[in-house]
Amino acid sequence: MTAHLLVVRHGESTWNALRRWQGQADPPLSERGESQARNAATKLAALQPIDLVVTSSLQRARRTGELLAQAASVDLGDALPGLTERAAGAWEGLTRVEIDEQFPGYLAGGQRPAGYEEDAAIIARAVPALRELAGRHHGRRVVVVTHGGVLNALERHAEEVSDDSWQRIDNLVGRWFTHVGDDLRTRGPRVSLLTDSTPDAEADRGYA
16 A cells, blocks of 8 residues: 655745745745635545645644644644755845846846755655655555645656746645655646635745
């Protein structure tokens, strides 16, 4: 038997609301983010039975996971540092306008600052974390609350597509993954846990 992992992005944070690149900075959920997580818990309960919730170590993911686990009456597992968001280097805390002012032409040209974490580095830490999680929970359905940058990288890795491919991921949207052998494979399309279809604040590539 294998574990089935629903990997989802956290609820809206205070920096999401301000359209700031977060990276590994640690702002909390906004009031809207808290509401989103409670809304998502209702849909999650109706989706299919869930056995466990785990999260990254950042508080926007951790709080989302707490609310989901409480509503689903399941345990909240230990935080997994390997699922922390992509580091964004000097762009952490900046808006697009500020990035354009301080790094002219970077966004338009697809350039990134020193310290920006590429997909390969994310996969090198996230896949082993999920592999270990799946190994401890054979036959169970686990919700994994992480971040947009991590989820994008996992999708590209599992589907073996170019690192240049990017599709924005709204808050509380996720994807089922199945652990196969030593690797991950996607199972089905993306899933939204929100009944409110109002889109999140517009995001740049890599913003999460």
